[in-house]
Amino acid sequence: MQKSRSLLLVTASNPQCQLFIDYLHHQLESPVAVLPPGSEWKPKELHPTLVLLDVDHLSDDQMQKWHARAMEDERLSLAAFNLRDEDHAVETLSALHLQGIFYRSDSLEMICKGLQSLADGELWMSRSLMTRMISFLRRQQLNSYRPVCGLTHRELEIIGLLGSGASNGEIADRLFVSEHTVKSHLYNIFRKIDVHNRIQAVNWARQNLGIPPPADLGRRRRETSHHRGPG
Template structure:
């Protein structure tokens, strides 16, 4: 096992949590760091397995960790524990890129075995779960980002950027439009797909549209006179 590896446990602090941390530290022979659900570690260096306690995290926090791991895949391996069953795992995996899955029913020994596998850069999930996820993403590909629910191409572009965690300011800069225009598009998107916030919109897109189309990062900045003509 890489001696530089550590496990970051994202859950609520309690006496039971401390016992869990002590057990993992003894069995894995690596540092175990507790992170409260309300905070996201932004500076992670070295090999880190982030273990998310699904019982204590809302969708917004889970998406923050998803974005962070996507930005730093070489250092961060994302896993979740306290999942109810395989159906629950499919639901979570459809929105978050996890390398490991642990259930309520898993023993401490099984969790340690899985964490060892994750620190060795292996996946930790059942064959049946992986089969279901392959089938899920194949179904998504059949309808991948074709016009849906009356969404325009620009609205699809914006909903794709939401999935990267981009702010309204960042979206406006990327698309060379005003923040007011972005807000108008978001209002129309939420109305068309019947959601109320960004997290729900991202989850809706992953469920119905599949992986977002690649965003072009090499666009040239238009001149100031042309900028006003592309406010769409």
């Protein structure tokens, strides 16, 4: 693995995990750290990091938070491991922007090979999986031009902003409306598409609308923080 890139393994810490970390460190000759799910990560150095997410130990909400963080920080790239099969991989890829996919059945040697490819800036997933994802994305593009479940244009804007991890306040600021208005729109969206929370709404939108997160939201956050005065 590239000397300037480190590996962060987000999983439950246990003796088996430590053996895995020791093996990766020895084979890749690169720093390997472990972070328990739900813990806050504060990188000590500003260099590229490959984050390997253990789907067996992370909730959908935790996975989405990593996705939102990677969308804002180009130094981070995400991969997932312990996927059951290709169907599970398609489901996961439809909700998260991942560079690599590793299955439970993959050998340690195969995992190291994949991590090295990811460190070199390549994708790591099977050709059949990529073919299925291309077909999936084409269907998303077609669906994005069709009215779905009676969602209004403003509701489509809001559900798109949810995909970036934006809070109600950030959505209100972006659309120049009150937080109360945003909450009302979210209530109507959840009712129309029959979901119960933000994570379900984001997954539904990615699977049915193909709405990408707004590209400038992260920049807008940084500019707002930079220009905001004390207090």
